[in-house]
Amino acid sequence: MGGFLSLAGTKPGISESQEVSQYETCKRQRMSFSISEEIPRLIPSLPDELSIQIIARLPRICYFNVRLVSQKWKKTVMSPELFKLRKELGTTEEWLYLLTKVEEDKLLWHALDPLSRKWQRLPRMPNIVYEEGSCKGSSALWMWNMLGPSAKIAEVIRGWLGQKNSFGQMPFCGCAIGAVDGCLYVIGGFSRASAMKCVWRFDPMQNAWSEVTAMSTGRAYSKTGILNNKLYVVGGVSRGRGGLSPLQSAEVFDPSTTTWSEIPSMPFSKAQVLPTAFLADMLKPIATGLTSYMGRLCVPQSLYSWPFFVDVGGEIYDPETNMWNEMPNGMGDGWPARQAGTKLSVVVDGELYAFDPSSSLDSGKIKVYDQKEDAWKVVIGKVPIYDFAGSESPYLLAGFHGKLHILTKDANHEIAVMRADLQDNSDSIPSSSTSVVAGSSDSLADSDSVVWKVIATRDFGSAELVSCQVIDI
Template structure:
């Protein structure tokens, strides 16, 4: 018996070894040096250098599918080298990034590609809770009862911005938005009863959020702008011992170092010039808008004591002198300062535009600033609007592809992106009525004259349900 086992064992072992060797030989035959090298390439029979040149020329909307091919393809389309090559080839694309609010307690980002007319949903922002930020604060419900020395500042913010009791529900409520170096930035805002310092960045290449260096001051409803590839944030409100207090401070973020630096505070010189100490104590200054223009930051300002507002023009920050100067009277008089919480001014092809809502709920006009005459001039007298009185930001301005765009809700309550198109054989914008074409807005054009100079073209629409507009940014990568 033992002899039989001793004879069977070597035989079985030899057979097993033979089978393994045979498989190995097959693998070696299939994976010869040439064949193995081919299998590791992005595109078979092509050098990777050439494959990357091809990928760089593809529309960016394709990358979300390309990254699913393999790990190597994913690494390629999420590499900074590929997007540097796209820039060298002149293949960068401007996408519109839209922030919406759902049901009072959810913020959602969406990206729109104007070339393919397709939408993409971004990953949700982190639902962060900073215990150290609000554990020292007041109960959530008490934020509306906090009273300053002479003004219920919270009632002011609530009524002025059209907000309901949502600060205690939504992280990032009242956050500031910026776009810098190909990334989105979300700064501060409220988390429960406290204002936050935190800053989050969304990288479209990696399709991911990450936290970056926090601001030195916690703030909500700050205003942002980009100068010299640096992100500035000014004003807003912060929680103090007596409640919410408006801020005059400003700071700047350098993405190359990841460091925030202080900027001189806004003087609010008009607030200092009020005739009586009573008015100075009662009317609180606050920044209501910011647009970078001609290498400087133009900040519109108001004095308020709910429900009273006093527009006081604004101030301009010059990074070369690191100082603030009073805004020219003409510029300050025409700025849409009272429309807080909205993005109503934008620079397109070097020109400063602002949206001016009319007294009617279904129209508005667009003005351009004439720097030589220090005056705003109406260039579009009729912007198609609908009754959106209940919306926080019923309309936003954006500039991309060298044209002016208005984002609003159409008659079907779908979010619509409208592009201002000049009629053929016409010169620069001239004042006059406008018409609308495409989609559900087409019927609006029937009541307008044939000689209109501007046509509003709906380049994209999307049904976001009950979502409301909050803000928008344009990123070119």
Template sequence: MGSIMSLSCSKSRMSSQDEGNASESRKRQKMSPEYEGDSSRLIPGLPDELSMQILARLPRICYFKARLVSGKWKSALLSSELYSLRQELGKTEEWLYVLTKGQEDKLLWYALDPVSMKWQKLPPMPATVYEEEPRESFSSLWNMANPSVKVVEIVRNWFRRKDASEQMPFCGCSIGAVGGCLYVLGGFSRSWTMNSVWRFDPVFNKWSKANSMLVNRAYSKTGILNNKLYVVGGVNNGRRGGLSPIQSAEVYDPSSDTWLEIPSMPFSKAEMLPNAFFTGFLKPIATGMTSYNGRLCVSQSLYSWPIVVDVGGEIYDPETNSWVEMPAGMGEGWPARQAGTKLSVVVDGELYAFDPSSSAENGKIKVYDQNEDAWKVVIGEVPVYDLTESESPYLLAGLHGKLHFITRDRNRNITVLRADVPDSSSSPSSSSSPVVGSCPFHGKADSVDTSDTVIWNVIATKDLGAAELISCQVIDL
């Protein structure tokens, strides 16, 4: 009897073990790559449509590591479908991209995520060399240069160099951002201006070459209208080997990677010049360009180093493909910084400009009043700690619908400041801190309620050593 029961229990255990082995086999089969099931999906158990919705909601700073999960995740995170979905869901993020000039005059890009306050260093830009440059052209002197260039210092440093193939101290390239990509246009290779265009795609985190501009140019001005990149003015190599200002303009369509010539920038103030001598001596150059109210506003100056005379500007309308003279108050009152160049930005439809004061440690922010054709002070004091003689000791940017000021703090760190109007009913944001030693700054324009207090909050800092600020752009992805 006992042996019969023992045999019965043994058979029962064997039957149970067989069932368990079969169950485990089925599980392994489902997990096997050959099994047609969840293994082909981005997230097991979820439709890919829902998985894409989840990925689109992740902060963009997470994408760098998320690509390492699997090949399918990497393909999804690099797809245009994901970024279109982010836009549909209202989950795009604005990042600030800052161009600096470091040791040995190398241009380096850094990206700031203002939410996480993390910085990312971009891959270095490809080196471009103008191969057809004759060696004897090195000895040619400039007869004209952009006002932001310290000509005497550049020429002095240039002749000190032993190798004529070394690049200029500052490459003179122009910067733009359109279609979710950064663009670096023109500049110098050795002593020759270029028409090359390099594009940086933040999604793939790499540089690629775009179609070249129609005209070789350096120190040109750029602006964005209707998702197209406009380039105006600058300088190029003249007939005698020196540099001469140009007034030509062109537009780039990123969707087709093509350039199209548009009417050259006119100079309506030519009648101001008393005689032909001054007409040949003083040349009109573009000193700033901003996209405002659907048009390109280009400020101008008459220039022949060391003389700089502000003379208003011109406005380009893409609808009529024509230029009109800039309103007198706008052009003549546009605040100028070093050597006549203009620093401005549009935030929520308002045109702001930085006006350096006589003090070395502050300045003012002005806004353009279109109705009165006048510039008015809206922030009476802006902390400026960078006392170096850099080309761009400070920059302006519009980020998350607010005005931002990029400069150096007292510790020589690159600092991003945000202009905030605090809400008395809420506590200060934990993600930012007021500028050390600063006090509230009151707007002084008639159009601004002077009871509102503007506080400059530090949202990010970065120790970049002795690197100088060159330019900045904002990309929304």
């Protein structure tokens, strides 16, 4: 009986040991299949296509922690495909990137998420590569004025008088900043009095810096603007045989090919009609600003002779004709100037704004350019600015979320980001389609229709404002 049962439970030709071995093999196969199914997936039980859709809808501020989940999550949140999907879904976010200068002239970058009001510290820029050089003669004074008061004039001049190559020890400064195609660019600058061609790029997706194709010309204190997803760099100063000299040249960077191309140089037409040869030799034309407006590059200009700046209008570059034309008189002559002749401006929802500082250290005005009347008009009558003495850039302008913003140091010496709001809409961050102001400029200038709301502050110690950019990814 027992033998009968034993024979009935055993398949012909298969021993008990073979059956156990086969069972274990099948079990391992099932386990292996289950593991292979789980490991590749970002979220268990969900296809990766659906998981990526979920990740693309997360706020960008979450990505710093998301990348710690696993190597696959890290690879996903750093992939260009994810950020392309965010554009398709309309979930991109505008972040403010702020460049500050701390003691010993070190440059540090910080990013602000305006929605969460959280700051992030960017990785340090790579070590600056420079060539040895020095400044001689009166151009040394001109260089100091371009560097700004933070360069400590007394120390510089004493060193210049006592040591032939003292300007060769000048720290890195004068770089230009731009943002295009979701990346941040740091362009040129002075290092040991040599104007550099180098260009560095910060990719927020990779959270890393890299060096890209250099410019054709070494330049410092140049101006940048974006047109048709290309980065334009114009003017600045470089080092010639007789010392420092202003540049009329301009070039454009295409991020899709990482190549630079030259465009026609600025004519500086008004500098060519000075009444005497003496003035033509003494007054040097320089570009004092740049704004991309109405599909063209608007470059206000000045004539410079240390320590004076004389406004002389400006010129406009049209990429369709590849030509420079003289700027309308009202636009160029009325463009408000910051300190040292620099003209700071920003475009918000197609309107060109500029800050007009007052003689007071705690106020100023915002002007908007009226294209039809070729005139600058006061649109905000008072801006709470604390213009601390000795600061290289006491304030900056930025436009994001469809609103005008000003960056400055507040009464506690903390860096504050302030937003211009309508009186009845000051508690909400507007959508990108909301205008910064509404109604006539006169009514806004003469009333309290616009209020300033502090959306973020940060104590950066003794850091000074240098520049800022907005990136939408």
